[in-house]
Amino acid sequence: MSALKFKAEHPMFQYRLEEVPPDLTEWISSFERLLVLGFGGSVLPLRIFVESAGLGEKIICWDRLSRPPFFAQKTLYCVVSKSGETLEVKALLRDLLPDLGPDNLLCVTDPERGALREWQTQNSFRSLPIPQEIGGRFTHFSxxxxxxxxxxxxxxxxxxxxxxxxxDALMKDSSELEEIADIFFKPQAPPCFALWAYGAAHEAFAAWAQQALAESLGKKDSAGRRYGKLPFLLKGPQDQHSVLQYLVDGPQNQGLWLMAPKPEVEPPWESSSKIPKFLQTLSGQSLSKIEWILAESTYRSFLESNESGDTHSPLLRWSFSRSLEEMTEKIVVIQAFVEAMGQSWGIDAFNQPGVERGKGIARKLL
Structure with missing residues (x-):
């Protein structure tokens, strides 16, 4: 493939935000928990920060079509929908409506128009805007x-x-982007690849990356040529017990992108009780170290199999901590790759016409 050029032309690469009014920050801080209702890009970018910061019990991202839990006291409900027409969000809002009001509801939507913005204005609920020029899947920094x-x-x-x-670093040196393209997105690469993530923060990152890569790059160009590779999510170590056998001995029609945390420095596991003999090999090993061992052993097994010729899966490993700073850098890499790859293919990486068609059909079925 020809070299990718990252130009940072999309507005999201400005990474510039207005300040939050102090009284709003104080109001949000007064709640014991925050429940965010949304789907797709309304919650996936946020979940990365939530899991990386260890805030999963404080900030609950709700993206399933079942009634969210109602906490009688000290819970702020954040309803997130840019258009206000997301069917799943509307259905959840309908069920929660009797329990919501100005004291516990925050509407997050288009700054000027849409059904949710109109309803919020009529009822004087507190609100925050979703940027008009940035699609939901890229609103990490909102x-x-x-x-x-x-x-x-x-x-x-x-x-x-x-x-x-x-x-700025990627604009000067796009080798990180070219590596992703060369391994997974060249024409002769398999049609799909696994995003295999270890740990809650990395799983959140991989779930967002799946959306960003599939929804942005699965497109047709102006001549009707189709582009894209299908990313699918695996969770480790759970999927070592379900999918690994297929990946090793199956038809070799997929790539493998491992995303695992660096081993964290933490006190070793200790116990005052006597450890049974069959557990003694784990003495002094923390859970995070064991998680790293499992991820590392999976990677090395595929690396050795590829080198021996037993498997031939395109393989990439990202090893990075769950810190907010390192997660932020990886977010920027995926964002930059989407823009550069889309321009290389001659497609619009920032629309989603196939999704809009399905939404229209759903509205007609109501």
């Missing part, structure tokens, strides 16, 4: 996320600075 994270003492300014530095 004023809504800033409000939630800063209410928990996390500096969004520091993350924005980190994103800018990574953007």
């Amino acid at each position: 004023v809504f996320h800033r409000a939630l994270l800063e209410s928990q003492g996390i500096s969004m300014s520091a993350l924005l600075d980190r994103a800018k530095k990574k953007r």
Whole structure:
């Protein structure tokens, strides 16, 4: 493939945000928990920050079509839909409506138009805008996320600075982007690849990357030529017990992109009780170290199999910590890859016509 050129032309690469009004930050901070209702790009970018910061019990991202739990006290419900027409969100909002009001509802939607914005304005609910020029799957650095994270003492300014530095580095040297393209996106590469993630934060990142890569790059160009490779999500170590056998001895029609945490420095596991003999090999090993061992052994097994010729799966390993800073850098890499790959293929990586068609059919079926 020809070299990819990353130009940072899309507005999201400005990484510039307005400040959150102090009274709104104080109001959000007064709640014991925050429940975010949304689907796809309304929650996947946020979940990366939530899991990386260990805030999963404080900020609950709800993206399933079942009634969310209602907590009688001290819970802020954040309803997120850019158009206000997301069917799943409307259905959940309908079921929760009797319990919601100005004291526990935050609407996050288009700044000017749409059904949710109109309803919010009529009822004087508090609200925050979703940027008009940025699609939901790329709204990691939005004023809504800033409000939630800063209410928990996390500096969004520091993350924005980190994103800018990574953007500038990729504009000077796009080798990271070219590596992804060469392994998974060249014409002769398999039609799909697994995003195999270990740990909650990396699983959240991989789930978003799946959306970003599939929804952005699965397209037709102006001549009707089809492009894209299908990413699918695997969770480790769980899927070592379900899918690994297929990947090793199956038809070899997929790539493998491992995303695993670096081993964390933490006190070794200790117990005052006597350890049974069959557990003694684990003495002194923390759970995070064992997780790293499982991820590393999976990677090395495929590396050795590829080198011996027993398997021939395109293989890439990303080893990075769950820190907000490193997650931010990896987010920028995926964002940059989407823009550069889309331009290389001559497609619009920032629309989603296939999704819109399905939404229209769903509305007609109501």
